Amino acid sequence: MPKLPKLPAPPLPGPLQEPPPRPSENGKAGPFDEAKQAGIATVAWVDERTSLSGAARWMMFRKVPKGTNWFYTLGSATMFAFLSQAVTGVFLAMYYRPEANGGAYESIRYITNDVFLGQFVRGMHKWGASVMVVLVFVHMGRTFFFGAYKYPRELNWVIGVVLLILTMAMSFTGYLLPFDERAYWATIVGVNINGTGPLIGPYLSDFLRGGSEIGATTLSRFYAIHMLLIPGLLAALIGAHLYLVAKLGTTAPPWKKSHTRSEMRETEI
Amino acid sequence: MTGTAHTAGAVAAASFALPALGFALGPIFEHNVIRWETVGTVDEFTDDNYVPTVLTVTPGIGEAGKTTVYMRKHNPEIDTDVYDRNTPYVAISDRCVHLGCPVRWVSAAERFICPCHGGVYDLLGKPVAGPPVRPLDRFYTRVTGENVEVGPRFSVNSQLRRFSPRDPGEPLDGIGQYFYPSRPDARK
Numbered sequence: 001m002p003k004l005p006k007l008p009a010p011p012l013p014g015p016l017q018e019p020p021p022r023p024s025e026n027g028k029a030g031p032f033d034e035a036k037q038a039g040i041a042t043v044a045w046v047d048e049r050t051s052l053s054g055a056a057r058w059m060m061f062r063k064v065p066k067g068t069n070w071f072y073t074l075g076s077a078t079m080f081a082f083l084s085q086a087v088t089g090v091f092l093a094m095y096y097r098p099e100a101n102g103g104a105y106e107s108i109r110y111i112t113n114d115v116f117l118g119q120f121v122r123g124m125h126k127w128g129a130s131v132m133v134v135l136v137f138v139h140m141g142r143t144f145f146f147g148a149y150k151y152p153r154e155l156n157w158v159i160g161v162v163l164l165i166l167t168m169a170m171s172f173t174g175y176l177l178p179f180d181e182r183a184y185w186a187t188i189v190g191v192n193i194n195g196t197g198p199l200i201g202p203y204l205s206d207f208l209r210g211g212s213e214i215g216a217t218t219l220s221r222f223y224a225i226h227m228l229l230i231p232g233l234l235a236a237l238i239g240a241h242l243y244l245v246a247k248l249g250t251t252a253p254p255w256k257k258s259h260t261r262s263e264m265r266e267t268e269i
Numbered sequence: 270m271t272g273t274a275h276t277a278g279a280v281a282a283a284s285f286a287l288p289a290l291g292f293a294l295g296p297i298f299e300h301n302v303i304r305w306e307t308v309g310t311v312d313e314f315t316d317d318n319y320v321p322t323v324l325t326v327t328p329g330i331g332e333a334g335k336t337t338v339y340m341r342k343h344n345p346e347i348d349t350d351v352y353d354r355n356t357p358y359v360a361i362s363d364r365c366v367h368l369g370c371p372v373r374w375v376s377a378a379e380r381f382i383c384p385c386h387g388g389v390y391d392l393l394g395k396p397v398a399g400p401p402v403r404p405l406d407r408f409y410t411r412v413t414g415e416n417v418e419v420g421p422r423f424s425v426n427s428q429l430r431r432f433s434p435r436d437p438g439e440p441l442d443g444i445g446q447y448f449y450p451s452r453p454d455a456r457k
Contacts, residue, residue, distance in 0.1 A: 100330040184333060188369040189385070196438040198448040205436050206297040212434070212452060217296060235381060254309040 058246065065252035072250060073147070075137040079238060081132035085170075085229060088125040096177065098223040100216035104179040127230035128172055136167050148251045156244040157235055166234050179219060187222075188214060295414055296331075300454045304328075305411070305418045308340060314417065316342035316356060321363075324408070337363040338408055338419055339374050344415045347392060350429035358410040360419050367400045369437040381405060395427065402440040403427065 001127040047053045095115060113193040140160065143149055149157040167267075175185040191214070195205035210217030297366070297447035308322035327334030339361040341350055348359060361369045361381070370385035381390035389398035394405035408419040420436070422434040426441035435441065439449035451452065 100333055101330055138376070178332070185370065190436045192369040195436040195449075199450070202436060202439065202452070203297055206452065207294060210296040211299060212301055213327045216330050253390055 006216060030102060034139075059242075062249060064250055067253045067256040068250065069253065071253075074135060074142050075241075076164055077247070078132060078135040078139050079242075081128055081135050082234065082238065083126050085132060086143065086235075088121050088128065089227060089231075091121055092125055093227055096223075098177070098220045100179065100219045103178065108178045129174060133167060133171060136164055144260045145254075146251060147254055153244070153251075156228060156241060156248070159241050159244070163234065163237050163241065164231050166237070170226060170230050171235070173222040173230070176219060176222045179225065184214070187218070205223070271390075281401070282401050298453050301421070303421050305420045307413075307416045308338065308360075308419050309417050310415045311412060311417060316344035317347075321374065326422075326439055337371060339363065340410075340417065340419075349393070350425070351431075355409045355411070356407075357383070357412055358417055360408040360410050361394045361405040362408065362422060364406060364437060365397075365401060365443045366403050366405060366424075366437045366439075372405065393429070394425075395429075402438060402445070403442065404429065406434065 006159075011261045043053075061234075092111065095107055095111045095118070097103045108122075111122050113119070143157065143160070172187075172190055189206050191208050194202045194208060197204065206212060208218070208221070209215070210221045272437065278329065299370050304325075306324055308319060312372070313318050322338050322340050323335050323336055324338045324419055326336050333454075341359045341361075343357055343359055345352065351357070363373070363381075365372045365385065365388050367384040367386055367388045370383050372383045372388065374379040374380075375382055379392050383389070383399070385401040387394065390401065390403040390405055391397050394407070396402075396404060397440065405423050406424050408422050411418050411420065424432045424435045424441060426446070428433065432441050433444065435449055435451060439445065441449075
């Protein structure tokens, strides 16, 4: 008689099942095992109370279309340029003084010439600003030429345009902060370009300058806009931008043809 | 209950948002203090050529608050604008009315020339070439004893009619004067 394969036991209802042994009960978990488990245990402790691992999985493990290539990394590149600006900016703020009577220029001179790695960190912030603007435009070009702004991603395009405008506002306000000749005259020209807007232009200029002439108010105002107001808006809108990317998914490049109905039937058969 | 809660929320939000907004917008409505500053003595200025003088427009911030004023005695043979006790001297601002760069007086050419975008003005400060939209701004002047003093700024249109000071890039002829209102504190 041929041997019959052993059938699995019928599943018991939950309450009747033997509970699996807890790590503390089998008597084998020494301090070494505890140490090995410490990291996982910490993450599990947080996750049990927040369920954040689901959000992390939702964000990080997404399906991406075929043909995804290096052009799709331009958005992340822009975000890392922003993070670099944020970090270097925070540390520059430790030495910078927004004083129009020479203090601002002197503090920048001090950062550049005297502080350890000051020239390097200031250089990162200065050149990183240009890098970020360039990356924003290349990322925007990628989105445009790949048609990635179309339904249902229009809102993400709109948020991206606001991010572009905020980035330009960062460039404009940051340019005044060294308070040297270039900063001073560039800001005068920039504010006066604002003023050429009909009806609200003159009021906008007065708001930017904090009065009818460029002075100490202008510098502290630009400083507050540059380091408090816009960075918060940028961070929040980058969060919304990323949420929509994760929610809607990315598009395939335009040269990837979608399957027609007949092709799909063939592959199924 | 819902209505009360929403109202309470709106009041709470407005109680910090409105003062902050007013705080930021306040300088638009601030009154400019009228300051008179001595720039030289009567015998320093002629009626056929400009002399550059330095005027402080924003005190307390050093070089950044100073501007150049080109001074010349009023000359009835050249000057076509109204001559009164407020303008015994022609005081022309070096602020280009295109975008605010500093113009310089080139006496050989009898022209004010802007280095940024090629604005050129004649002896009276009227634009003759380039992008400027109106003549150069001027300042009120007065003579106190032997000293020539320079006071508040005013803008002029192409007929050299006086207007309250406007920013560069804002035309004052035709419809321009309505498109670009003056500062609220400068209204008469």
